[in-house]
Amino acid sequence: MEILLQQIINGLVQGSVYALVALGYTMVYGILGLINFAHGEVVMIGAMLALSALTALLGLGVPPLLALPLSLGLAMTGCMALGYSIERIAYRPLRHAPRLAPLITAIGVSIVLQNLAMMIWGREYHSFPQLITNSPHNFGGAIINDIQIIVFVMALAIMAALMVVVHRTRLGRAMRAVAENQHAAQLMGVDINRVISITFMLGSALAAVAGLMVSANYGLAHYYMGFLLGLKAFTAAVLGGIGNLRGAMLGGLLLGLIESLGAGYIGDITGGFLGSNYQDVFAFFVLITVLVFRPSGLLGERLAERA
């Protein structure tokens, strides 16, 4: 029983990170119909920036509890600037080009960012300083530590805040309007370039938070960490229904759970015929099954509800 509970905790923590990154994919897709494949790399840059800032601040003798929010703020600012530049340089000139052109640019941006990070931060793994006493708590036989609790709670809080922004503010209304119909929104006086830029910046800020969470949780940062994370988060966004915010959250948490329960129990279910090496296969099998029956994902996108 405690094993099941432990697997659920593992899945929820992992899933909340997926969800946070998936939001970035889904927001951009909702508004532009573009898969921003560079998003995973923005997460990585966020982690690297936070780590560099943290190391520098701690070196200056700033107390850890002040250094952490400061470096998070710095990383978020950096990533927002990066997200803005990516959109401005790589996507905006192609906004009216065939849909596949910006997709290819996105892959290009991703490769550029990865190599840039390799040049700046090197090939080595950077270890993340241990700032919070990472004491494990026993929770009904399962182990959960402080960082995991913080990751989970913070992810939920950020997602809730984002929902409020999108559904209760003027900016959110503008975002939804652009998502529904760019031209009509423009005619109604919405500055669509501004809205799109802000969407990219918001998504990138979330990416920075996710990056910091991932490296704090695993205790490392590496220039290649964005690739797999981005791929998984993209899968989560598709699973939940890309373009739909609630879908991204649901998809993320679900993918995390499927992965950990899959890895944990697939061997027992199939009597040892399939093992945990089929963890990813299992996740994609669920994805395909969902897409066969609901081609637009679990919380299928209805145009009017995008973003």
Add this chain to the structure above:
Amino acid sequence: MTSSAPPLHNQQAYFQGSTMSFRYARSLLLATITLTLLGCQKSSTTDQGASGELVVRIGASAPLTGPQAQVGKDNENGTRMAIDDANAKGIVIGGRKVHFELISEDDQADPKTATIVAQKLVDNKVSGVIGHLNSGTSIPAAKIYSDNGIPQISPSATAVAYTAQGFKTVFRVMANDAQQGRVLGEYATKNLAAKKIAVIDDRTAYGQGLADEFIKAAQANGAQIVAHEYTNDKAMDFTAVLTVVKGKQPDLLFYAGMVPQAGPMAKQLKALALNLKFMTGDGGYTPEFIKLASDAAEGAYASLPGVTLDKMPRGKEFEKRFVAKYQEIQLYAPYCYDAVNVMIAAMQNAGSEDPAKYLPALAAISYDGVTAKIQFDEKGDLKGGAITIYQVQHGKWQPLETLGAITPAAH
């Protein structure tokens, strides 16, 4: 990634999108290949050096990007140092002064990329290849080198399958996993008295092969394998498989894979409050492991083929020079250094840099390297082949014991 095609809202547009995606996908692929080739095109100088000296190209391949980029770079550094040394010494082959030129390629630790890289090295007319780093890349690349008659010395591929393909051009300067897995399995059961053992491997040719050999040896010595779980060489999160392992309550966990996974795995073990002994193979024996696992590294075991550098006559001197130039030995740099020198020695013995002419000399070589006395058996495996077991003590890898069927006459 076809699921990435955005849902379009009418049939016609859909079909249009779909045919376009094929076209774009193809040009994307072509563009990628072109870029890769361009990116790697470091130099293609003539065969004649400045003062009429003979230019001999030596190819090298390791993952220079991706999760294993750091160990890959370490390999390149080791290889480069040997080539720089040889050029500084002024090697003469068959009466002609030779200038060695390194052509270093990035195989991304990916078997598919490795075959492209291998073909590229062949096309560049290299006289021999030092590589690849991983077993998974060395095995498929070996066929291409063999078809073209180019000798290949892997500094670090340990999978048994690498030399078992029956190619005459294949060599390695490190003990294989049959030897390493056996020593590790015996050490775990005899010295560490493990009764219930869990194994995780990364499903690469290396991880899989090492895990199999380890399991064989552990079972032969009376241990029970309570779990055999899997991950991959890009993963970062192992909590799910570790939780499965925890449920089986083993007293030792063996991980067959490379350091980018071994480090975080040790850390996550501790976070899940698993109290057991952690053991890994040569893929985990790097200073990086201790950095990644931080305090969870303490007490972990790893193995490395060969005796420790300070036991080898030229080992200490090599270490000093390498550290002065590249800060730190990660893992296989000394083996790369040896591999290059063995190849050059064979060329000198044969009096030719022509692969067909120096290949027999290479097979018959006897060379005192910095890691071992290097002699090959008929398959191209290193003769002898000691294995040293290390443990992290006070934040540093410390050698515990050197084991192996035949201990080499290490002077």
